[in-house]
Amino acid sequence: MPIVAVVNQKGGVGKTTVTLGLASAAANRGKNVLVVDLDPQANATSGLGVWDPATTVDIALEADRPGSAGSLAVPTAWVLEGGRAPDVLASTPALSSREPQLANDPVGAQDRLQLALEGNDYDLVVIDCPPSLGLLTINGLFAADRALIVTEPGAWASDGVANVQLTISRIAARRGGRPEVAGVAVNRLGRTRDAHYWHTMLLEQYGDQVFAPVHMRAAVAEASAQSLPIHGLGTRQGASDAAQEFDTLLDAVVPEMARSGVPVSAPAETAAIETSGGTNGV
Amino acid sequence: MAYDPQKTRNRPTPAADRPAPVDAFLDAMAEVTVLPEGIDIDVTPGGDTIVHTADADISITPAGDDVIVSTRDALVEVRAELDEVIVEAAGEEIFIDTAPRAPSDLADWSNAPVVHSDSGRSKMTIAIVAAVAALIAVLVVTRKRR
Numbered sequence: 329m330p331i332v333a334v335v336n337q338k339g340g341v342g343k344t345t346v347t348l349g350l351a352s353a354a355a356n357r358g359k360n361v362l363v364v365d366l367d368p369q370a371n372a373t374s375g376l377g378v379w380d381p382a383t384t385v386d387i388a389l390e391a392d393r394p395g396s397a398g399s400l401a402v403p404t405a406w407v408l409e410g411g412r413a414p415d416v417l418a419s420t421p422a423l424s425s426r427e428p429q430l431a432n433d434p435v436g437a438q439d440r441l442q443l444a445l446e447g448n449d450y451d452l453v454v455i456d457c458p459p460s461l462g463l464l465t466i467n468g469l470f471a472a473d474r475a476l477i478v479t480e481p482g483a484w485a486s487d488g489v490a491n492v493q494l495t496i497s498r499i500a501a502r503r504g505g506r507p508e509v510a511g512v513a514v515n516r517l518g519r520t521r522d523a524h525y526w527h528t529m530l531l532e533q534y535g536d537q538v539f540a541p542v543h544m545r546a547a548v549a550e551a552s553a554q555s556l557p558i559h560g561l562g563t564r565q566g567a568s569d570a571a572q573e574f575d576t577l578l579d580a581v582v583p584e585m586a587r588s589g590v591p592v593s594a595p596a597e598t599a600a601i602e603t604s605g606g607t608n609g610v
Numbered sequence: 611m612a613y614d615p616q617k618t619r620n621r622p623t624p625a626a627d628r629p630a631p632v633d634a635f636l637d638a639m640a641e642v643t644v645l646p647e648g649i650d651i652d653v654t655p656g657g658d659t660i661v662h663t664a665d666a667d668i669s670i671t672p673a674g675d676d677v678i679v680s681t682r683d684a685l686v687e688v689r690a691e692l693d694e695v696i697v698e699a700a701g702e703e704i705f706i707d708t709a710p711r712a713p714s715d716l717a718d719w720s721n722a723p724v725v726h727s728d729s730g731r732s733k734m735t736i737a738i739v740a741a742v743a744a745l746i747a748v749l750v751v752t753r754k755r756r
Contacts, residue, residue, distance in 0.1 A: 438635070461631050461632060461635075462635075466632070466635055487621065490624045494628070494630045495630055498636060499632065499636065521613040522613075524613075525613055525614065
């Protein structure tokens, strides 16, 4: 079972958007998907249409019980025609107080999520990590077999890629190479010269680790606002293009789940980006 | 590329061998205590620590007192100043390092009412280890006699 940690210590780069996009792509293929929301802001939880969940990931982290995720996950409100709605191990703002408790746990608490996910029968688990380096993020990386670094084309976000790569490599060095860096997802690529510049910088620095980008589109923001999957947004302009980009990203990050006949290593795209114009087009 | 927002102030390439913040966490977690089957430990939001066993739940509060556990089969001697515990059982002496495991800066994460890595915390950790060590010793000796 692939377990993907969507991670960057830098905030605001779109980890939750990419998490939900991947979940939407996999669920749309009929896969049994679990989203784990490790961010106390709980945006992935609300993006899945779950409000005031009866059970949360906080309980799983506290319980220290193998396989607890299956019983604590709740169904989401997503509806996918021909697909299968994912489950979510939901978050709440109360999760923020769990982190210092985990840090002081006398027997170590870095593998609580890994323990909770043991033995579950999901086809794919996607973990939305918080935008900080703490025990919640470490739990996410300990549980994952691969990490997807999300960034946006900008100076500080690009700096964040190097930092999170370092974090992953240090954990992997102590964990027998796990998690592997699946690659870098460039999110919200706009049409400005600046976006093009930083996207090119990422391509030069990280080469074929950089996946085909997810472009900035109003449809993606609207899907979040309506707590709908991007694959379920119907005929809204840009929705099918965005859905296709997340399909391509899923193929690249989880090649064992790739659609037949589709190359799993999508080339990073630069040609379609306009280098003129001063505003971020949506 | 004509457009260059960095001008001449290009960002430095980070050194591959630079220290990583995550090291502090990983070092603190390097030695994970493995508890015997059936024994579990919880830290409550109020700072109390509860050792769950098959027979009883032992609550340890951060009062700061040293803890000595004496059973018929084992003697547990807590040396708070040295951050160590000595367990004598079945003719063996076992030394346990009870130095606080979390790096001191972790305590600054939050103002939530939780136990911090100060001396009281150290003593509580010692108390937990002592209680668990005594239980382990009793279990070991009991099994040997069977």
